[in-house]
Amino acid sequence: MNIILTTLNARYAHTSIALRYLYANLKEYQRETEILEFTINDNIHEIVEKLLKNSPSVIGIGVYIWNALEVSTIIDIIKKVSPETIVVLGGPEVSHTPYRVDFSKADHIIIGEGENKFYNLIDSIKRGLIIDKSVDNEGVPVLSSLNMPYEFYSDHDIQNRIIYVEASRGCPFKCEFCLSSIDKKVRDFEIEKLLNEFQKLWDRGARNFKFIDRTFNLNIEKSNKVLDFFLGKDDGFLVHFEVIPEFFPKSIKDKITEFKPGTIQLEVGIQTLNEDIAYRINRKMDFEKIEENLRFLEEQTDAHLHVDLIIGLPGESLESFADNLNRLGDMTNCEIQLGVLKKLSGTTLDRHDKTYKMIYSDLPPYEILQNSDIPFLKMQEMKRFTRYWDLAFNSGNFKQTIKKLWIDGDIFSGFYKFSTWIYNRSKTTYQISLNRLSEYLFEYLTEVLDFNKTEIADIMVADITKINGRKLPGFLREFATYIPPINKGGNKDIGKRQARHRD
Structure with missing residues (x-):
């Protein structure tokens, strides 16, 4: 058979660890398989x-x-011009x-983690067995x-793109808006085996590692060994972790x-600082500990932080959201990072729909359109708020x-x-250049x-010229x-965005 594994990444810099897992576990069918990655653009x-x-047999x-929308269109075209695929x-x-x-129009849909399921499916197709959709x-x-x-990350991937890795799967928490809440148990990879793989990547030149674990700092022993691995390396790398805000034992703090x-x-999931809202969506939070750890990370480390807030949670008013933002x-x-609430299939968020009049778009990314606290027109304003916030604040271009x-x-x-x-002035939230945003x-x-x-x-001059090589708006x-x-030499950091946020 001729098998192709593919996906459309959001950006060229992204890579798909999932495709490489499938490829790595295809056993005897691996030699007949090729990975092709694209972007949504x-x-x-x-x-x-x-x-x-x-002329692949399986895609x-x-x-x-x-x-999702692009994939639906791709399936439709494939089945029209090559129905036997x-x-x-x-x-x-x-x-x-x-x-x-x-x-x-897809022939088969694999539910959940697919390494073994995809191999077994290919084997069944090869042997001509009848398989459920x-x-x-x-x-x-x-x-x-x-x-x-x-x-199976190529040399080109390593030199030019983010290398996604994981030390665990699953999440012990039950936040209703998150698909990870469905996985009630955290499973860890064998740490020594994993570190050996990281060393091979490092030896090949990998310097941009992004961990996809939902709870990196949950397992103290594993976390410390991973941190030690990177602390033992020279500068010139960037490693990203998603962490639990309440749980920073001393050993992890010391290493950071x-x-x-x-x-x-560090990506620190907060979502809300309103205790009633957190309770409503099954998000257990120790707010005192969160504040203590955030201040520690801010004042005593050089870690670059992403902290998340969500707009549109059931029962949370704009006044409550404003308080969240001001407190953070x-x-x-x-x-x-300001996000608009999305209702994902598989989550239990829909239990609030009637009480809080939650209305969502039926198209990806399934964002909330309005609820009992935030009407549609105001929600539209807040979506623009988040877009401009990312351009003007999170970009780090105008730090001071x-x-x-x-x-x-x-x-x-x-x-x-x-x-x-700025919306009344520009009538757009997209294709606003740095020069134009500076002028606004x-x-x-x-x-x-x-x-x-x-x-x-x-x-403004001091902000913009923080990154070497930048041309100043006239x-x-x-x-x-x-x-x-x-300085025409430019900035050599892997993460220029992170560099813009340094004082």
């Missing part, structure tokens, strides 16, 4: 052309919330019903029995303090300038007024808030008192 017809070029496609789907978007995107004939694999996927600037990034802004100077929007300490109100103004921010601060133009220009030259020379 690629032309659909050209994707299908490349998939069908060598396996990884389906996610960001590529067997299309197999897998991934989180097809592992839980109801399906809100049409995948009916839905493949869910066994439980989760024993992790120690799986072949590791890491040797040893990481140099630009080498470690007081605790930390890090990136605050942006604080002029809330000199009274009310972050939410200050930025809400700016986001409303300068105009708002100096003409609406009446700050001195020289003062704002000087702060309009600032008229007002700034000092224009630093351009």
Whole structure:
């Protein structure tokens, strides 16, 4: 057989660890299999052309919330022009019903973790056996029995893209908005075997590691060994972990303090600081411990932090969300990732639909449209708020300038007024260049808030030129008192975004 494993990643820099797991565990069928990765921005017809070029017998496609609509179209085209090709789907978007995107033309759908299931399916197809459309004939694999996927990252991947890795699967928590809450048990990979794989990646030149574990710091012994692995390396790498905010034992804290600037990034899931809302969505939180740990990470480490907040949770008003943002802004100077609530199939979030009049889009990413606390028009404003927040605040491009929007300490109100103004000014939330955004921010601060133009220009120049090699927007030259020379060597950090956030 000729087998193709494929998916559409959200960005070129991303890689699919799932495809490589399937490939690593195909045993005798591996030599007949090829991995082809695309992005959601690629032309659909050209994707299908490349998939069908060598007349494959089977095409396996990884389906996610960001590529579900494109995959549906790809299946439709394949079945029209090459109906004999067997299309197999897998991934989180097809592992839980109801399906809100049409995948009916696929031949088989693998439910859940697919390493063993996909091999068995291919073997059954090879032997001509009758197979159900839905493949869910066994439980989760024993992790120690799986072949590791890491040797199947190409040299090009290692040099140019993020290398996704994992030390565990599953999550012990039951947050109702999250698919990980379905996995009640955390399973760990054999740590020594895993570190050996990481060393091989390192020896090949890998320097950008992103762990996909939902609870990296849950297992203290494993976490310390992984941290020790990276602490034993030279600078010039970036490693990303998703961590539980309440649980930072001393041994882990001590190791995090040893990481140099630009080498470690922590994603800290908060979602809400409202105790009643957290209880309502089954999210157990120790708010006192969260604040203590956030302040520790902010004040005593050089870790780059991402802290998450969600808009639209059942029963949470805008006033409550504003309080969340203001409190987080007081605790930390890090990136605050603002997301809009999504209702994913398989979660229990729908139990709140009637009580809080939760209405969601039926199209990916299934975002909330309105609820009893936030009507549709206001929710639209908040979606624009999150987009501008990412461009202006989380980007780190205006690290000091942006604080002029809330000199009274009310972050939410200050930025809400700016986001409303900039939308009325630009009529868009996309394709806003750094130069254009600089002009908007300068105009708002100096003409609406009446700050001195020289003062704002000087702060803005310092922000923008923090990254070597950047060209300064021309309009600032008229007002700034000092224009630093351009270092054409550029910035050599792996994570330029992280570098922009350093003081």
